[in-house]
Amino acid sequence: MADIAYIYDQPEWPNFRWQIDQLTSHLAGVRHRQGRLFGRMEALGFELRSEATLQTLTQDVVTTSEIEGKILNEDAVRSSVARHLGMDIAGLVPADRDIDGVVEMMLDATQNHAAPLDAERLFGWHASLFPDGRSGLTRIAVGRWRHGPMQIVSGPFGRQGVHFDAPGAETLDHEMTQFLRWFENQDDIDPVLRAGVAHLWFVTIHPFDDGNGRIARAIADLALARSEGSAQRFYSMSAQICAGREDYYRMLEMTQKRDDLDITAWLGWFLETLDHAFDRAEATLATVLRKARFWQWPATAGLNDRQRLVLNRLLGYFEGKLTSMKYAKLAKTSQDTASRDIADLMRRGVLLRDSAGGRSTSFSLVEPPVG
Numbered sequence: 001m002a003d004i005a006y007i008y009d010q011p012e013w014p015n016f017r018w019q020i021d022q023l024t025s026h027l028a029g030v031r032h033r034q035g036r037l038f039g040r041m042e043a044l045g046f047e048l049r050s051e052a053t054l055q056t057l058t059q060d061v062v063t064t065s066e067i068e069g070k071i072l073n074e075d076a077v078r079s080s081v082a083r084h085l086g087m088d089i090a091g092l093v094p095a096d097r098d099i100d101g102v103v104e105m106m107l108d109a110t111q112n113h114a115a116p117l118d119a120e121r122l123f124g125w126h127a128s129l130f131p132d133g134r135s136g137l138t139r140i141a142v143g144r145w146r147h148g149p150m151q152i153v154s155g156p157f158g159r160q161g162v163h164f165d166a167p168g169a170e171t172l173d174h175e176m177t178q179f180l181r182w183f184e185n186q187d188d189i190d191p192v193l194r195a196g197v198a199h200l201w202f203v204t205i206h207p208f209d210d211g212n213g214r215i216a217r218a219i220a221d222l223a224l225a226r227s228e229g230s231a232q233r234f235y236s237m238s239a240q241i242c243a244g245r246e247d248y249y250r251m252l253e254m255t256q257k258r259d260d261l262d263i264t265a266w267l268g269w270f271l272e273t274l275d276h277a278f279d280r281a282e283a284t285l286a287t288v289l290r291k292a293r294f295w296q297w298p299a300t301a302g303l304n305d306r307q308r309l310v311l312n313r314l315l316g317y318f319e320g321k322l323t324s325m326k327y328a329k330l331a332k333t334s335q336d337t338a339s340r341d342i343a344d345l346m347r348r349g350v351l352l353r354d355s356a357g358g359r360s361t362s363f364s365l366v367e368p369p370v371g
Helices: 020-042 046-066 074-085 097-111 119-129 169-184 191-205 212-228 237-243 245-256 264-295 305-315 324-331 335-348
Strands: 151-154 161-165 351-353 362-365
Touching: 020 046, 020 191, 020 212, 020 264, 046 074, 046 097, 046 212, 046 237, 046 264, 074 097, 097 119, 097 212, 119 169, 119 212, 161 245, 169 191, 191 212, 191 245, 191 264, 212 237, 237 245, 237 264, 245 264, 264 305, 305 324, 305 335, 305 362, 324 335, 335 351, 335 362
Parallel strands: none
Antiparallel strands: 151 161, 351 362
């Protein structure tokens, strides 16, 4: 066995196996939480479910790119998701084609989860990720399998360490045919475990010049959407993977360098990550309910679009304190208009001037009274 370097070198590849008795309890717990989460979300009503879906998909798109070191503008991503879902939200901002491409891939994976996954669909996703045919400054083969070798490396130039050598390009037609046939096969594998196996299998084949990690996570999301029978997304695996990306890469490398096809440890990691993703979903639910309660407050009636835009940012993810300068930048308005808007919000009791001194006066959001 000493000459076997990677899991795909095994004679039995790709006949993965796992110790189901070591996963059953955790899988049952995850499936229970999955059902409870969707039950709670279904009870919210259409508008709140749509807001939760918007938040989740925005987070999914931002973090699946961040895992690969690509930082996307969150406002542009949110606007792109809203436009693609046909949602009318305040403060839409333009999104470039790169952002729209990631959004289109993620939405196709989740909103059209029942559609078969085949090579042409994957080629379409790949073309969406690289609309100009380039990865950075490098021209790549778009919408087709790679034609050359693929290594995953890290470290300073000249001293890079090789983490993984993907299967040779000459094997890709065969490898992907096997993978896609298995993915659409209606066997008795639990759909959540199928998502975990598919993620590992695809990213091990690494069939494209770039974008393999993002597409692998989209495939896993598609499988998870099938497991729920729902296009609505209330949790983000990518966000949880991003939060623990070192563990993700460590587990991936450890599994790909195994000298057998037992992936029990990988699937255990996948279930644990999904469990933590549900924890994050609880925070999303709390944010959505907080927003709903806030906008039912009579003090918020009749606000202009600028005020609603800034307050929604304060109710979501906002770094630091609100100042008139930040308000003007967010609302794309003048400093004078920002000051008038803030003064109106203070008269209504929606904003409160902070007591702490400093170079800039800051303001905090007031929570609606209970009852």
